[in-house]
């Protein structure tokens with residue numbers, strides 16, 4: 001079990017209603033067009049959804065992520081996210097680029113496992129609670145504040161920035177995503193050089209036609225007092241979890 005938790009912890013980083021019409025509207029339309037056209041429709045989904053307090057496996061708007069898009073079992077995404085990803089995957093493949101989903105939706109309980117595993121692991125190096133939380137927050141979200149709750153965000157290929165940089169195994173993958181992901185509605189929320197929030201994550205991509213309205217709703221309806229129920233949660237206000245971590249993302253994703 002501890003090995004499993006450790007592995008989940010390694011898959012770090014740190015939502016509902018209808019969008020059926022979006023999928024049909026998307027058919028045959030250049031993706032860059034519908035990525036813009038759909039940003040107004042999907043809210044509200046409600047606080048529990050935004051905080052990850054639901055089970056994606058039984059949620060009607062979620063589907064299983066399966067081969068050849070992933071090697072892992074049991075992953076789920078919003079169906080609109082997965083449909084858009086499949087189009088992007090096929091276009092990438094035609095350009096000899098291989099995309100693989102290694103993490104997708106994680107609900108509150110799963111994120112709590114990741115957070116509390118790291119809370120124990122970093123206890124020795126960072127005994128002061130605030131230091132420890134900041135260390136975890138380099139790449140992992142507090143439960144209740146992760147974009148992975150929403151079914152809109154995915155981690156691709158590898159959880160290591162240098163792999164996507166010059167000379168890295170996935171350099172061409174990152175170059176392709178930087179040039180083309182927006183055509184399918186995907187943006188990179190955690191880019192380099194932002195004022196606040198998590199460190200850069202070249203592997204984390206978000207389906208913005210859904211995640212933009214979810215983020216808007218989150219900022220309007222959720223405050224740090226809603227982020228509770230795990231070790232270190234009392235630090236959420238002091239660390240500006242909503243403003244800096246949920247809100248501190250690349251402009252392209254807002």
Ligand SMILES: [Zn+2]
Nearest residue numbers: 013014155204
């Ligand atoms: Zn991620």
